[in-house]
Amino acid sequence: MKIAMLGTGYVGLVSGVCFSDFGHEVVCVDKDPRKIEMLKAGKVPIFEPGLDRLMATNVEAGRLTFTLDLAEALDGADAVFIAVGTPTRRGDGHADLTYVMAAAREIAGTAKDYIVVVTKSTVPVGTNRKVAQELAAANPDLQFDVASNPEFLREGAAIDDFMKPDRVVVGVQTERAAQVMAEIYRPLFLRDFPIVTTDLESAEMIKYAANAFLATKITFINEIAALCEKVGADVKQVSKGMGLDGRIGNKFLHAGPGYGGSCFPKDTKALARIGQEHASPMQITEAVIQINEEVKRRMVEKLRDLCDGSFNGKTVAVLGVTFKPNTDDMRDAPSLTIVPALVGGGARVRVTDPQGRHEGEALLPGVEWCADAYEAADKADVVVILTEWNEFRALDLERIAGGMVTPRMADLRNIYSEAVALGAGFAEYTSIGRGREASAQAG
Secondary structure (H helix, E strand, O other), rough: OEEEEOOHHHHHHHHHHHHOOOOOOOEEEOOOOOHHHHOOOOOOOOOOOOHHHHHHHHHHOOOOEEOHHHHHHHOOOOOEEEOOOOEEOOOOOEEOHHHHHHHHHHHHHOOOOOEEEEEEOOOOOOOHHHHHHHHHOOOOOOOEEEEEEEOOOOOOOOOOOOHOOOOOEEEOOOOHHHHHHHHHHHHHHHHOOOOOOOOHHHHHHHHHHHHHHHHHHHHHHHHHHHHHHHHOEEEEHHHHHHHHHOOOOOOOOOOEEEEEEEOOHHHHHHHHHHHHHOOOOOOOHHHHHHHHHHHHHHHHHHHHHOOOOOOOOOEEEEEEEOOOOOOOOOOOOOOOHHHHHHHHHOOOOEOOOOHHHHHHHHOOOOEOOOOOOOHHHHOOOOEOOOOOOOHHHOOOHHHHHHHHOOOOEEEEEOOOOOOHHHHHOOEEEEEOOOHHHHHOOOO
16 A cells, blocks of 8 residues: 655654555655655664664665655555644643644645545544544545544654554544555554554544553652652562552553653643543543652752752762653653753753763753763762663663762662662662662662
């Protein structure tokens, strides 16, 4: 089949590349000439492990192309996917649908034959029906169907998530659209991956409900972690004991400095707003949003305590600033709350991150960027592990402690233990959700 992909951001590019690897002919469209030129030159504008190789393979096979010309992309296409941004709208927390509706109007003005218009972007419940109205108003003669196909891609593992999904969700109104979508996802159906075909509203709601629930799990364990610190329990052991219950599961039960990224913050706010608009408040989700911000601020106070009550004059090494490892994404990362608080408090902040500098230089003014953890920690008073990149999991702690002025560690990802850190020469060690005795015994 021929597929047009509108938008070459994270979702659009990953989806387009993976669809082409299924054997479909895929044309990716974007308005940004610089981005299209990069893609044509074989350069990937985002960091996602393995994406560059998979893209090159399918470009070479002739299944994947890039263009600025929407008409070229839609010519003979069976389906067009809208994969544009839906950022949080200023003032009300709702998803901004400006780009989605603009894409719908452009499709209506360009398409010549029947086509299935598939919304891949995360959109509020009811949006796909509005897309259909927009298409019909812009071109009453166009034959089309609208489908909802939300994405469930984890940054850093997106290719695996696309190729081996927990499920594919498809919302449709007609049998014709269902058949087109079934053919697009036939390679997954043949390998027995679940395809959930439902109505438009249910498909839209599945996406928001899933992300809000995962954000809730993260926030719940962070609240438990705060209590563990007070009572002397070890949140890592608590998480393990909880996760072994099949009704709960062990994923997303890792205490840390709060969730961030492109999905959870935006989608929880949008779901809360949808609930308000329909007089059905999402009270749990609203609490999750509030508590997640409090978690980040609590991390700042934890660091302040480690700095004897003041950041002024301290040199702080921050290891990792992206919201999670294996991505260059800084959106709503805990570092965007924590690092400015350090700088604003008078600290000299030295930062290192394997992929975060490109975005981080603009987002984190007033910091010094270092090549690695050892350079960042040299002559520092405190080292903070903020993102759990693999290279931070096996550091030479004796080397780091030996080069510091006052060797103190804030392990905000619970990578190490107090016993290991103190044994390596650190004078003080603090982590998340572990009382002093529990922290010393953990490993």
